[in-house]
Amino acid sequence: MTKIGRQSTESGIVSEVVSPLVLDVRDFSLTFTRNQKEIAALKQVNLCIKPNEILGLVGESGSGKSALGMAILGLHDMSKTATVGQILLNDTNVLKLNPKELKKLRKESLGIVFQDPMSSLNPSMKIGAQLLEVSKNADEALAMLDAVRIPNARDRMQAFPHELSGGLRQRVMIAMALLKNPKLIIADEPTTALDVTIQAQILRLIKELQIEFHTSWLFITHDLGVAYEIADRIAVLYLGQVMEVADSNQIIHHPSHPYTATLLNSRITIDADTTVAIPTMVETTRSAPQNIGCTFVGRCAYAQEICESKRPLDEGTEGHSVYCHLGSTDFMQIANSPEKIEQITPEYGAAILIENARKVFTKRIGLFKKSEMHALNGINLEISPGESIAIVGESGCGKSTLLRLIAGSYQLDSGSIQLNVRGGIQMIHQDAGSSLTPWLSVETILKERLITSGYPKHGIPKRILDLAQSIGLSKEILKAKPAQLSGGQKQRVAIARAIAKPPSILLCDEPTSALDVSIAAQVINLLRKLHSELKMTMLFVTHDLAVARLIGDRICVLHKGRIVEIGLSEEIVSNLRHPYTQLLISSIPGSRMSIHQNDFNSTDSKELRSGCSYVTNCPMAVDLCSKEMPQLVKISSQKPQRRNQVHLVRCHLVSASNSLGDADD
Amino acid sequence: MTNSSTTINTPIALTSSSSVFSKVAQRFKMLLITRKSLVVGVSIIATITILCFFAPMLAPYNPLQPVGTPFSPPFHSFLFGSDSIGRDELSRVLAGMKSSWFSALEVIASGVIIGGSVGLIAGSSRGFLDNLLMRITDAFLSLPGPILAIAVVAALGPSLTHTLIAVSVVWWPFYARIVRGEINAQMSRPHVEAARLSGAGRTRLMIFHLLPGAIPAIVVTASLDVGNLILTLAGLSFLGLGAPAPAPELGAMAARNLPYLLQDWWTSVMPAIGIFILAFLSNVCGDLIRAGLEEL
Numbered sequence: 013m014t015k016i017g018r019q020s021t022e023s024g025i026v027s028e029v030v031s032p033l034v035l036d037v038r039d040f041s042l043t044f045t046r047n048q049k050e051i052a053a054l055k056q057v058n059l060c061i062k063p064n065e066i067l068g069l070v071g072e073s074g075s076g077k078s079a080l081g082m083a084i085l086g087l088h089d090m091s092k093t094a095t096v097g098q099i100l101l102n103d104t105n106v107l108k109l110n111p112k113e114l115k116k117l118r119k120e121s122l123g124i125v126f127q128d129p130m131s132s133l134n135p136s137m138k139i140g141a142q143l144l145e146v147s148k149n150a151d152e153a154l155a156m157l158d159a160v161r162i163p164n165a166r167d168r169m170q171a172f173p174h175e176l177s178g179g180l181r182q183r184v185m186i187a188m189a190l191l192k193n194p195k196l197i198i199a200d201e202p203t204t205a206l207d208v209t210i211q212a213q214i215l216r217l218i219k220e221l222q223i224e225f226h227t228s229w230l231f232i233t234h235d236l237g238v239a240y241e242i243a244d245r246i247a248v249l250y251l252g253q254v255m256e257v258a259d260s261n262q263i264i265h266h267p268s269h270p271y272t273a274t275l276l277n278s279r280i281t282i283d284a285d286t287t288v289a290i291p292t293m294v295e296t297t298r299s300a301p302q303n304i305g306c307t308f309v310g311r312c313a314y315a316q317e318i319c320e321s322k323r324p325l326d327e328g329t330e331g332h333s334v335y336c337h338l339g340s341t342d343f344m345q346i347a348n349s350p351e352k353i354e355q356i357t358p359e360y361g362a363a364i365l366i367e368n369a370r371k372v373f374t375k376r377i378g379l380f381k382k383s384e385m386h387a388l389n390g391i392n393l394e395i396s397p398g399e400s401i402a403i404v405g406e407s408g409c410g411k412s413t414l415l416r417l418i419a420g421s422y423q424l425d426s427g428s429i430q431l432n433v434r435g436g437i438q439m440i441h442q443d444a445g446s447s448l449t450p451w452l453s454v455e456t457i458l459k460e461r462l463i464t465s466g467y468p469k470h471g472i473p474k475r476i477l478d479l480a481q482s483i484g485l486s487k488e489i490l491k492a493k494p495a496q497l498s499g500g501q502k503q504r505v506a507i508a509r510a511i512a513k514p515p516s517i518l519l520c521d522e523p524t525s526a527l528d529v530s531i532a533a534q535v536i537n538l539l540r541k542l543h544s545e546l547k548m549t550m551l552f553v554t555h556d557l558a559v560a561r562l563i564g565d566r567i568c569v570l571h572k573g574r575i576v577e578i579g580l581s582e583e584i585v586s587n588l589r590h591p592y593t594q595l596l597i598s599s600i601p602g603s604r605m606s607i608h609q610n611d612f613n614s615t616d617s618k619e620l621r622s623g624c625s626y627v628t629n630c631p632m633a634v635d636l637c638s639k640e641m642p643q644l645v646k647i648s649s650q651k652p653q654r655r656n657q658v659h660l661v662r663c664h665l666v667s668a669s670n671s672l673g674d675a676d677d
Numbered sequence: 678m679t680n681s682s683t684t685i686n687t688p689i690a691l692t693s694s695s696s697v698f699s700k701v702a703q704r705f706k707m708l709l710i711t712r713k714s715l716v717v718g719v720s721i722i723a724t725i726t727i728l729c730f731f732a733p734m735l736a737p738y739n740p741l742q743p744v745g746t747p748f749s750p751p752f753h754s755f756l757f758g759s760d761s762i763g764r765d766e767l768s769r770v771l772a773g774m775k776s777s778w779f780s781a782l783e784v785i786a787s788g789v790i791i792g793g794s795v796g797l798i799a800g801s802s803r804g805f806l807d808n809l810l811m812r813i814t815d816a817f818l819s820l821p822g823p824i825l826a827i828a829v830v831a832a833l834g835p836s837l838t839h840t841l842i843a844v845s846v847v848w849w850p851f852y853a854r855i856v857r858g859e860i861n862a863q864m865s866r867p868h869v870e871a872a873r874l875s876g877a878g879r880t881r882l883m884i885f886h887l888l889p890g891a892i893p894a895i896v897v898t899a900s901l902d903v904g905n906l907i908l909t910l911a912g913l914s915f916l917g918l919g920a921p922a923p924a925p926e927l928g929a930m931a932a933r934n935l936p937y938l939l940q941d942w943w944t945s946v947m948p949a950i951g952i953f954i955l956a957f958l959s960n961v962c963g964d965l966i967r968a969g970l971e972e973l
Contacts, residue, residue: 421870439874447871451889460885464876509875 033100034196034228035061035084040097042076042083042252053079055252055307056097056323058333061196066222066229068243068260070236072528073499076252077232081198083107084230085122086114102195123189123197123227127204129181133173139184140169146191156187159224161217179210183217190225200232207406208555212599215242234528236275237602240264248272251307253323258332264602268334271308278533282558282585282600289351289540290533290562306337314338353537354544358399358565360654361432363517363549364418366393368427371413371573387413389573389625390427394656397432397516400543400550402564402581404557404596410573411553415439415519418551433517436465438510440539442522444502448494454505455490458512465513475512483508483538500531507538514546521553536563557597561585566657569593572625575644579659580652589647589661591630624664636664643667715969718962722900725958729778736768740925748941758943760934766943770951773927776920778955780841781906785899787845792852793895799853800860801883811857814850822847823913830918837920840913848906855898859891893970901963904956911952927952 042054053076061067071077082088084099086106099106102121109117126132134142143153157165160183173181182202189197199218203211219242222229233239239246240260247257248271256269267273277291284290293311298320306312309319318337328334371388387410395401405411416422417429419439431437441447448457455476462472480490483504494502503523510518520539524532540563543550552563560567560581567584569577569592577590588594597603623638624630630637645667647659661667709716728735737756738744743763751758757766799810826843833839863869864887872886913919914928927948934944 416870419870419874421873436876437874439871441867441871443867447867449868449872449886449889452885460872460877460881461875464878464881506871509871512875 032062033060034063034065034102035059035230036098036100036103037080037084038098038100040080040083040099041095042079042088043094044079045092045094053252054083057249057252057254058326059247059254059257061228061230063228064222064226065245066218066231066243068239068246069230069232069249070234070239070246071249072234072530074251075249077234077249078200079252080249081200081230081232084196084198085118085124119192121192121195123192123194125182125185125189125197125199125202127201129178129185130173132185133181135173137172138169139171139173139176143169143184143188143191146188153187153191156191157184159190160184160187160221162187177210178206179213182206182214186214186217186221190221190227193225194227196228196230198230198232201234202231203238204234208599208601209406209595211238211601212241215601218242235601236264236279236529237600240602248275253307254333254335255308256328256332256334256336258328258334262332268328268332269336270312270314270338274311274313275529278530279602280533280536280556280558280562282561282597282603284558284562286562286581287352287355289353289537292533292537293530306335351537353540356398356544356547358396358549361397362394362430362656363397363399363432364393364395364551365430365432366391366414366418366427367429368392369414369417369424369429370426371410371417371422372425386573388417391573391575393568393575393578395549395551396654396656397549398547399565400552400563401566401568402552402554402560403568403570404554404560405570406555408572409570411570412521413573414570415521415551415553418517419519431517433515435514435516437517437519438515439519439521440503440506440510440523443526444499444506444523445494445497447506448502448509450494453491453493454485454497457505458490458509461509461512467513479508479512483511484534498531499527500534503527503531503535504538507535507542511542511546511548514548516549518543518548518550519553520550522555523552524559525555539563556600557585557593558600569596574625574662575660576626576662577660578644579647580657583659587647587659589659589666590626590663591632591665592626595629624662632665634664640664712969714965718900718965718969721958721962721965722903725778725955726782729775732771732775736765736771738765738768740764740768740772741923748937748944750941751943751947757947758941760930760944761937761941766947769925769930770927770947772925773930773948774951774955776837776925777907777910777927777952780837780910781903781955781959784841784845784848784906784910785902788849788852788902789895789899791845792849792854793856793891795849795853796856796858797860797883797888797891800857801864801879801887803864807857810853814853817847818850818854820847822909823916823918826913826918827916835918835921837924837926840910840918844906844909844913851902852895852898855894856891859894860887863887863890897963897967897970900966901960903959903963907952907956907959 037057037059040054040057041052044051044053057080059067069077069080083095084101084106086109095107101117104117106114106117140150140153143156144150147153154165154169157168162168162180162183168176168180173184176184185202203214206214215238218229218231221227231239231243236246240263243260245258246260246263248255248263248269250271255271256263256267263272264276267276274291274293278293280290294313295311298309298312298315304323305321306315306319306324309315312319316337322337324335324337326333327336327339369388369391373385373387375383375385377383391414403411403414413422417424418431419437458476458479459472462475463469467475476490477487480487485501485504485508489497489501489505494505497505506523523539524535527535536559539550539552542548550563552560554560557567561584564581566579567581568575569584569590571592577584577588577593584593585597588597622641624633624642627633627637642662642664644660644662647661647666652658741764744765745754745759745763747759747761747763749755749759749763751766755765755767757770760766760769795810795814799807822844825847826840829839829843830836869882869886872882877886910919911928911931914926915932917929917932919926919929930948931945931952937944
């Protein structure tokens, strides 16, 4: 597919040329002015997107990846930004256009998909009406909803955004972007807010649509795995500077830049070595002035003198750009040997004994009606002292409710939870920032915990300093307020508070899901180290099976308030039985596994009172599944050492094969 | 990590006592740059309060004693002229401004304290106590302010104190509602759960983890309320529900001198201007403070 563009040559003659590129970013630098300070967001970026190609733009927070997307769309406030270089969209320099031309360009050749579809769709307008704003033709809009695989598209046209699920909303956004038949669609973290299984669906959809509509995509994400899953080529950005651009396979398997290599090393994969810490980035003493030198010098283990004084140029080969002075070395090989993490054996007995726990949330609708949400439907769980257990599930499965019941923030409706605790219970929240009281300094927050736990008064200042040191926080941070800290620092403060007086039970509610990959790895290392040092019982809630395997002795998979599979981590990962666990594992981005999955619930799960909770999504469901709730049954592959370590699965198919006695592995 | 450590690494180390002043000055300078409108708003209110406090000393004459010929026009022997029995209008307006301003502050202080406590307790308890306190608040909200004031004054005799009590009784429920709303919003934030789990008791939770979050809302409401109260009190005083006769009260002065409005206009216009200045300035300050706090 070729695009015809107009290009004015140096002699001023306008000629029709055939351009092979949809987007060509040349030596592009972008500087913001904020509070009379100049911040260089992008530094001499060179990128291109070919027709019918998905370019994955990967970077951590603050890398400038969204700033680039905004610049292509011409959405920056030009009074506060300065640009150098060119952004050629079909040979039109976006930076030279006036607002009216920009508007026309955006309307005709650009599509946008944002992270949060709820806030980018108009909540007071029906889906159909919003689609018709883009295309005047109702049939065309309907056809597009079908194309993005929205079931009952005709009815959905009459729905308001809040009546759709997150995945469906994102499909509507994609349909709106595609309706204009744009040359390029910019997708800014379109799957970040979604559950892993929904994310896998959306990624697959985008891939299919690319083939169907021959559109080019700029896919912005913080996750190399997601980019690998979807993109033809990947560009890696760090603090506004392109590090490496290459074919996705090349980037993942043979990274040639130290940043890409360390980023890949700190990714937690399903086959990671569980006995050692995840390799993380180092902090070096080197630094580069804002506008010269390599931006990665501060965290690069291989940095040389020249990296501080000169910005690296493309040192790579044809089709594989590497911006590094050290040339294309295989940095994956020369990673330093990681720290060993000691495994502790849990004691006998039960630290937490949960029996048939149920929790129902009731919401009043109007004056007389009530709606019930069954968060937990009878959970039985026995956790040994010193054990770490990972609770895995998607949003709404009841995993956070379970933690809060143990913490005592919620009251049980029926059943019982017995705690055998001496040192108390502490919890680490998902969003560390909001779990720290915003107007108190770090020191006050830590001091409060020590005072309320009855720590001797004269020892408090010293204890706080020791704590800060052991958790990896500098002394200056103690005087700071939470808002002045970075994401990783906030999470460290939250951890420091939790272990100030070591608890016997530590509850972790997705503590790493809001963090950048490299920071998340550091936090997980820290938590594992503390777990083995302080011999705490640890409950770790996550949606990521790879993290669960690394951190948990056992994994417990929840679905709609029930345990569907539970067992030792290695056993679960190597011998998983429940179709839902299979789906979770195949949805881990970067695995490039595809599994058949029913995309949508055919019936509303709320109406379903009997039968398996997973039946509507299960590709293997039989008649029995919709009639009767399966029980947890033992998988007898190996006899575990302990009673609570047996591998249990809640599935009719498994129980059927088990009762016949044919273990199929 | 690198980003924020640069902002934090600025040393906040202990310094010798001689540089404490310069440190405070620097803090203020920073505050002036980052929260200009907040600083300006608070400064104006502080200035008015100080000026009002010293108003009797600024007054050239005794506001209660006749000091010259009656109905002397402004800019002759007296700057604001004199009233029907020859008292200096300027001195009376200044004294009236002092009483108006401080009455307003007193009512607001009582509202913030009573309403704030009720709101804090209701918002942080939920359930029965919350319902009980809020229904009591609703009951007080339904009392008609001026009529209650008339009733109180009729029963206890005219006095500024009685008026203030009557107004305070109807004023606090607004604060209770606002504070409860803010506290309720804070309650669902994770930091409260985290603080509770780390062992903070109820009182500690309320004072250290909930109340500071409601302070911006209280400050904004209170500063916008000053003007409102000055007008309400002046209105009551105009109706004769204030300090009795010789006392210089702006509303009462405007009312008593109304018959002379056509010939000797200054006798009632000057106190009205006093009311206008106070109400206008406090409203402007309220807006400035709100803008300053919203910049956060």
